[in-house]
Amino acid sequence: xxxTAVYAIFRFEMNRxxxxxxxSFISPVISTSLYFVxxxxxxxxxxxxxxxxxYGAFIVPGLIMLxxxxxxxxxxxxxxxxxxxxxxxxxxxxxxxxxxEIVLGYVGAAALKALFIGVMILVTSTLFVDITIAxxxxxxxxxxxxxxxxxxxxxxLGIWAKSxxxxxxxxxxxxxxxxxxxxxxxSISMLPPVWQTITLFNxxxxxxxxxxxxxxxxxxxxxxxxxxxxxxxxxxxxAVIGWIFKSxxxxxx
Amino acid sequence: xxxxxxxxxxRKIYDGGFEALKGVTLDIDEGEILALLGPNGAGKTTLxxxxxxxxxxxxxxxxxxxxxxxxxxxxxxxxxGLVPQEVNLEPFEKVRNTVAFSRGLFGKPxxxxxxxxxxxxxxxxxxRDNQIRxxxxxxxxxxxxxxxxxxxxxxxxxxxxxxxVDVELRRDMWNVxxxxxxxxxxxxxxTHYIEEAEAIADRVGVINHGQLLLVxxxxxxxxxxxxxxxxxxxxxxxxTLPESLIREGLEMGAEGSSLIYxxxxxxxxxxxxxxxxxxxxxxxxxxxxxxxxxxxxxxxxGLVKGDAA
Ligand SMILES: Nc1ncnc2c1ncn2[C@@H]1O[C@H](COP(=O)(O)OP(=O)(O)OP(=O)(O)O)[C@@H](O)[C@H]1O
Ligand SMILES: [Mg+2]
Numbered sequence: 001x002x003x004t005a006v007y008a009i010f011r012f013e014m015n016r017x018x019x020x021x022x023x024s025f026i027s028p029v030i031s032t033s034l035y036f037v038x039x040x041x042x043x044x045x046x047x048x049x050x051x052x053x054x055y056g057a058f059i060v061p062g063l064i065m066l067x068x069x070x071x072x073x074x075x076x077x078x079x080x081x082x083x084x085x086x087x088x089x090x091x092x093x094x095x096x097x098x099x100x101e102i103v104l105g106y107v108g109a110a111a112l113k114a115l116f117i118g119v120m121i122l123v124t125s126t127l128f129v130d131i132t133i134a135x136x137x138x139x140x141x142x143x144x145x146x147x148x149x150x151x152x153x154x155x156x157l158g159i160w161a162k163s164x165x166x167x168x169x170x171x172x173x174x175x176x177x178x179x180x181x182x183x184x185x186x187s188i189s190m191l192p193p194v195w196q197t198i199t200l201f202n203x204x205x206x207x208x209x210x211x212x213x214x215x216x217x218x219x220x221x222x223x224x225x226x227x228x229x230x231x232x233x234x235x236x237x238x239a240v241i242g243w244i245f246k247s248x249x250x251x252x253x
Numbered sequence: 254x255x256x257x258x259x260x261x262x263x264r265k266i267y268d269g270g271f272e273a274l275k276g277v278t279l280d281i282d283e284g285e286i287l288a289l290l291g292p293n294g295a296g297k298t299t300l301x302x303x304x305x306x307x308x309x310x311x312x313x314x315x316x317x318x319x320x321x322x323x324x325x326x327x328x329x330x331x332x333x334g335l336v337p338q339e340v341n342l343e344p345f346e347k348v349r350n351t352v353a354f355s356r357g358l359f360g361k362p363x364x365x366x367x368x369x370x371x372x373x374x375x376x377x378x379x380x381r382d383n384q385i386r387x388x389x390x391x392x393x394x395x396x397x398x399x400x401x402x403x404x405x406x407x408x409x410x411x412x413x414x415x416x417x418v419d420v421e422l423r424r425d426m427w428n429v430x431x432x433x434x435x436x437x438x439x440x441x442x443x444t445h446y447i448e449e450a451e452a453i454a455d456r457v458g459v460i461n462h463g464q465l466l467l468v469x470x471x472x473x474x475x476x477x478x479x480x481x482x483x484x485x486x487x488x489x490x491x492x493t494l495p496e497s498l499i500r501e502g503l504e505m506g507a508e509g510s511s512l513i514y515x516x517x518x519x520x521x522x523x524x525x526x527x528x529x530x531x532x533x534x535x536x537x538x539x540x541x542x543x544x545x546x547x548x549x550x551x552x553x554x555g556l557v558k559g560d561a562a
Contacts, residue, residue, distance in 0.1 A: 002327070008357025019345065087341030091400070094305040095358040096327040171419075238375050251266060252309045 005097045009105025012077055017113050027119045028067055035063055036128040039185060050187050053216050061212040062184030063125065068118040068143065069204070073171050075110035076154025081161055084251075090156055093252060099245030103155065110151035111144070118143055125142040131215070135158075138223075139214035145230045146207055152237035159250050162169045178204045183212075188220040203229055203236070256280040257332075257439050258408055260305070263313035265299050265463075268400035270530040273299045275463040276313070282453075283407075288450035289443045290553055291460035298338055300460070301410045305335045317408060319519065321545065331359060333334065334406030338413045338443075340393045344386035346375055352399045353383065371399050372468050384432060391422050398429070411442035415449060427453055447553055466556055474552065482545045483514040483525060488538035495535045502526070 011154070017024060039059055047055045072166030083089040092102055099144025125131065133139050161167040188196055199205055200221070215221035244251065255306045258281040265274040274296045281287055289297050302308035304315050308328060314321065320328040343351060352368050372378045375395040380388060385396060394414070401409060411430075413422045430440060430453050444450055450457050450472070458468040467474070484506065492508040502524070512532075516523045532539070 004360045005358045008354050010359075012350075012354050015346075015350070044527055076259065083343075086343065087337075088343055089475040090305075090307050090335070090341060091339050091355060091358060093307045094333065095332060096360060097358065166368075194411040248309050252307065 002097050002101055003040070006101050006105045009092075009102065013106060013109030013253060014112070017109070025120065026118070028117045031067070031126050032063060032121045032124040033128075035059070036125065036215065041159055043185075050190075051216075053218075053219050054129065058187075058212075058216075059185050060122070060125045060131060061215050062208055064118050064121050064143070064210055065180050065204075066144065066184050067121055069112050069144055069175065069207075070171060071117045072110060072114035072147050073149035073157065073175060075113050076107060076151035077158035077161065077167055077171075079106045079110055079158065080152075080155055081158035081167055084158070085164075089171035089251070095206045095222070097173060099242065103152070103241055105190070107148065107151045107155055111147040111249050114147040114151060115144065118147065134217040135214045142211045142214055142226075142230070144235065146211070147238060149230060152241065153236065156237060156240055156244070159244055162250075168253070178202055181207075183208050183220060183253055203233060206230070207215040255283060257283040257318055258441070259316045260300075260304070261314040263303060263315060264311045264313045265303060265308065265455045267297075273463050274303070276437060276461075277463075278464050279458070279465060279468060281408075281439060284437045284484065286430065286442070286453055286455045287458060288454035289454070289458045289460055290354045290443065290445075290450055291443070292557060296463040297460055297462045298303040298412055299463075301412055301441070301443070303334070304335055305410060306330055327373070331404075332407040334401035336394075336401045336409070336411045336414055337395050338416070340390070340394055340557055342385045342396060347382055347384055347389070347420055348372070349381040349405055351396065352403050355400040368399075368403060369403075371402055374432075375399050376425065391418050394418060395422070398426075402433075406438065408412075408439045408441070411440065413443050413445065414443065417448065422426045423449075428500040443513065455553065459553060463559050480515055481518050483516065483528075483538055483543065484543050485512045485514070485532075486539045487504075487511060491537075495537075497531055497535050498528070500524070500528070 025170065039055075043055070046184065049055065050058045083092065090206040122131075157167065157170050181199065182202050183199070188199055188205065188209070206226040206229035207219055210223050210230070213223050213226070243249070258279075260277055260279045263274060263277045264272070266272045277296075277300060277312050289300075299308065304317070304322060306322065306486060315329075316322065316334045320326075320332075321328045344352070349368065349372065352371065353363065355366075356364065358370070369378065371379055375398060377392065377404045385393065388396065393419075394466040398411075399416065418426065427449075430442075432438060442449075442454070454471055456468060457471050457474055459466045487510055490504065493507055493509075494503070494512075496518060498512075504513050504515075505511075506513050514525070514528055516525065537545055552560055
């Protein structure tokens with residue numbers, strides 16, 4: 001293992017983050033506050049409680065997931081797309097490093113940034129609602145796994161994308177709807193039975209359900225399924241990345 | 254001396270089916286400086302990119318320091334530094350950081366003194382804390398060189414290092430190459446400037462249409478291919494060339510005030526004695542005589558033209 005190289009990539013990526021630190025710091029705080037104003041105050045006053053949890057608290061896990069997933073994808077994809085776009089990728093391709101080390105550096109940094117955002121949102125939301133976390137360790141496990149797996153997905157997108165439009169389109173057209181329809185802001189049990197079944201094909205449902213279980217001890221689907229789903233997803237992404245580097249797809253002509 | 258870089262029948266067919274490199278075989282000795290000459294699109298960058306791991310070879314084999322570039326890519330690439338033709342740099346990164354980053358990428362431990370020394374040599378020390386986007390074009394090119402040298406490579410590829418660079422910087426660059434030569438670094442450079450190859454290379458390769466037309470010791474090449482010109486200034490200009498002097502290789506210079514005789518130094522006989530004797534017989538008086546070795550440029554142009562035909 002070329003740990004020096006992994007660290008070099010990681011540091012380089014984190015530098016980019018720190019250059020825009022205030023922006024990275026303030027935007028999740030503001031957007032979380034807005035969500036609380038809109039969903040918590042406006043909608044929450046009508047819904048009151050879901051399975052014994054106040055609506056304001058109920059949406060916190062979904063809110064965190066929404067931001068963390070979006071951030072992880074955009075960090076992961078931008079980190080590798082940018083060198084491809086400006087041509088500095090030549091250095092990565094000619095360095096004595098293998099794909100695993102490149103991924104570790106880029107995805108490590110992307111996931112850490114996303115994790116930071118997630119924690120920021122959690123902290124901000126305690127300003128609006130009371131939150132007690134039933135299973136703190138499992139909460140962290142879900143959070144970290146989500147950061148890592150979606151950074152991996154972002155990494156794949158970044159390699160696949162040939163333009164900035166393509167870079168934006170998957171998160172916009174696929175991921176964001178999946179998150180919104182994945183029970184971020186409601187319980188699956190509130191849907192009509194047909195939709196409940198359809199929703200089970202949405203992978204994000206398992207994530208949010210597991211994450212919410214870690215907070216409140218209640219879940220739409222069994223926790224074991226949630227863990228399985230995220231594990232399968234992570235391994236799938238890793239397999240795709242492994243193949244990409246082996247074949248040089250969209251990297252080496 | 255042992256070959257540090259060994260290329261065997263290296264081929265590249267790009268996705269569209271275009272064959273950019275048609276089987277190149279070449280050995281390069283440790284400490285040698287090889288200049289690759291060739292017109293645009295000849296395949297120089299393709300060749301370098303395959304050796305460095307940026308492009309996948311279609312077939313063939315390359316070893317660097319005895320390490321195969323694909324089976325043993327780590328060991329091979331650790332020995333290689335690359336200055337690419339295109340100036341590709343992260344615009345918002347600081348000069349010093351981007352150079353340190355390259356060193357880290359190649360697995361070398363941090364060494365601030367080495368990087369300071371490098372930046373000073375390349376006249377970049379004043380700009381060490383500037384962002385790349387704040388540098389001039391020539392400075393950016395020097396940053397690329399600093400990045401390539403940051404991990405102390407044993408083999409350095411310079412893909413047109415002096416394209417778009419002013420005369421002074423070109424001199425600086427040649428000095429850097431000289432210094433590297435002294436430390437035994439092997440250098441492969443591509444260039445369109447023939448005087449550059451002439452000035453710094455030990456061997457010269459000419460590549461065109463994806464084929465290595467020749468690789469030869471610079472001196473041997475010039476001797477083998479070299480023709481000399483004898484220029485004779487006349488005391489009184491001529492209107493026409495006297496019948497008795499007409500022969501292959503002889504032309505009248507401007508306004509008939511000189512005669513230019515081109516001959517092969519390697520030939521059995523040069524014909525100079527005969528020419529001078531005939532001139533005396535024709536009653537021509539000489540004012541001055543000089544000879545000129547034909548340059549690498551003449552050789553290069555001759556080769557590439559011959560290849561196109
Ligand atoms: N990615 C690619 N896909 C398809 N063809 C390519 C690709 N890269 C280069 N080529 C073609 O391969 C040939 C050789 O290109 P290469 O860049 O190696 O030339 P070069 O000798 O470096 O030229 P120059 O002096 O202009 O830099 C050219 O005809 C070029 O169009
Ligand atoms: Mg080129």
